[in-house]
Amino acid sequence: MADRRPATVPASQPDRSARIAGLVTAARDGSDDALGQIVTELSPLLWQVARAAGLSSGDAEDVLQTVWMRLLAHLDGIRTSTALTAWLVVTTRREAWRVRAAGRRQLPADQDWLGALPDQGPDSEEQVIIDEQRHTLWAAIGKLSPRCQELLRIIAFVPRPDYQAVAAELGMPVGSVGPTRGRCLAKLRALLAGDAEGSPR
Amino acid sequence: MKLPDAGGWWAADGPLDEFDLALLDGIREMFQEVDPMPVDLPERIRFSLALRDLEVEVARIAAEGDPRLIAARGAEQSRTVTFDSDSLTIMIRIDSNRDGTARVDGWLAPPQRREIEMKTAAGSLTVLSDEQGRFAFASVPRGTAQLAVRPAEQGPSGSGRSVVTPALIL
Numbered sequence: 126m127a128d129r130r131p132a133t134v135p136a137s138q139p140d141r142s143a144r145i146a147g148l149v150t151a152a153r154d155g156s157d158d159a160l161g162q163i164v165t166e167l168s169p170l171l172w173q174v175a176r177a178a179g180l181s182s183g184d185a186e187d188v189l190q191t192v193w194m195r196l197l198a199h200l201d202g203i204r205t206s207t208a209l210t211a212w213l214v215v216t217t218r219r220e221a222w223r224v225r226a227a228g229r230r231q232l233p234a235d236q237d238w239l240g241a242l243p244d245q246g247p248d249s250e251e252q253v254i255i256d257e258q259r260h261t262l263w264a265a266i267g268k269l270s271p272r273c274q275e276l277l278r279i280i281a282f283v284p285r286p287d288y289q290a291v292a293a294e295l296g297m298p299v300g301s302v303g304p305t306r307g308r309c310l311a312k313l314r315a316l317l318a319g320d321a322e323g324s325p326r
Numbered sequence: 327m328k329l330p331d332a333g334g335w336w337a338a339d340g341p342l343d344e345f346d347l348a349l350l351d352g353i354r355e356m357f358q359e360v361d362p363m364p365v366d367l368p369e370r371i372r373f374s375l376a377l378r379d380l381e382v383e384v385a386r387i388a389a390e391g392d393p394r395l396i397a398a399r400g401a402e403q404s405r406t407v408t409f410d411s412d413s414l415t416i417m418i419r420i421d422s423n424r425d426g427t428a429r430v431d432g433w434l435a436p437p438q439r440r441e442i443e444m445k446t447a448a449g450s451l452t453v454l455s456d457e458q459g460r461f462a463f464a465s466v467p468r469g470t471a472q473l474a475v476r477p478a479e480q481g482p483s484g485s486g487r488s489v490v491t492p493a494l495i496l
Binding site for chain 2: 157160161164165168169172173176182186187189190191193194195197224242243258259262263266277278280281282285288305306307308310311312313314315317318
């Protein structure tokens with residue numbers, strides 16, 4: 126219990142922030158290579174943001190292209206890695222909602238991800254335990270509200286130093302001294318603890 | 327990832343701890359597994375960003391026909407794709423030439439004369455639309471391509487901005 130201090134940022138993370146900030150500056154000055162590195166680094170996060178909003182794969186691809194093209198016009202106002210991540214996440218989410226609303230589409234068929242967690246195999250004893258833990262966590266995620274599923278899915282892909290800023294942008298309360306767990310992680314922990322206590326060991 | 331200690335602590339206002347971070351790591355790994363980003367997507371995004379035109383209006387695919395299916399279907403039949411932007415609608419029809427290249431016929435609405443660029447991995451092709459808004463690229467290499475409709479000349483309807491489409495696979 127004494128060990129309940131806020132999570133610390135791993136040592137390599139400030140380097141990452143500085144590197145991204147440098148890439149943003151270089152991209153603003155016209156470096157296609159720097160811009161490309163940013164795209165490679167942050168697109169996997171934005172993919173999850175778009176998919177978590179309920180878009181089909183095709184719509185998610187269009188939204189990502191649109192958001193990145195828009196970033197070009199906004200680079201002047203973005204100075205830090207955190208500001209970049211927050212802008213990209215919020216813009217992607219907003220654009221994804223717009224596409225969903227405009228499309229009057231039903232939930233696309235390729236959104237049925239909850240049933241889709243495969244075992245990793247091979248069936249070593251260790252792997253069986255890991256698979257069991259994975260399925261336990263997956264099942265617990267499935268019991269969360271859609272909003273919590275979306276938020277945790279996004280937050281899980283956000284680089285740690287940017288967690289707080291992005292969480293705040295997404296409407297998750299943030300404590301005064303550092304990132305708090307938030308309602309959705311708290312709920313997930315309660316579900317997992319309940320499962321651990323309820324199942325025979 | 328470990329399961330939580332039996333003592334169970336889950337206050338929503340508690341500080342984010344190592345277990346929360348392990349959970350987030352687990353969530354990330356699983357979504358990466360069940361719903362990964364297409365591996366070639368960053369490359370296509372980089373391609374479309376290479377225009378580097380700050381004054382662009384980004385058109386969106388509006389029609390149901392998905393251009394990504396064109397390659398998968400062997401491109402035997404022609405396909406149409408419609409793009410919408412605030413100022414312009416662009417419709418294109420893609421047909422196969424005998425030599426394996428693609429023929430692209432397009433229409434702009436509202437109809438107008440504009441310079442239209444087709445950017446491909448092999449370079450750029452430029453044509454002009456006629457007064458009815460029609461334009462045609464007789465032979466376009468297959469692969470990733472992107473259309474950019476250049477700003478109109480001075481005039482009441484001229485938007486002053488290029489309209490670009492997302493990159494698509496011909």
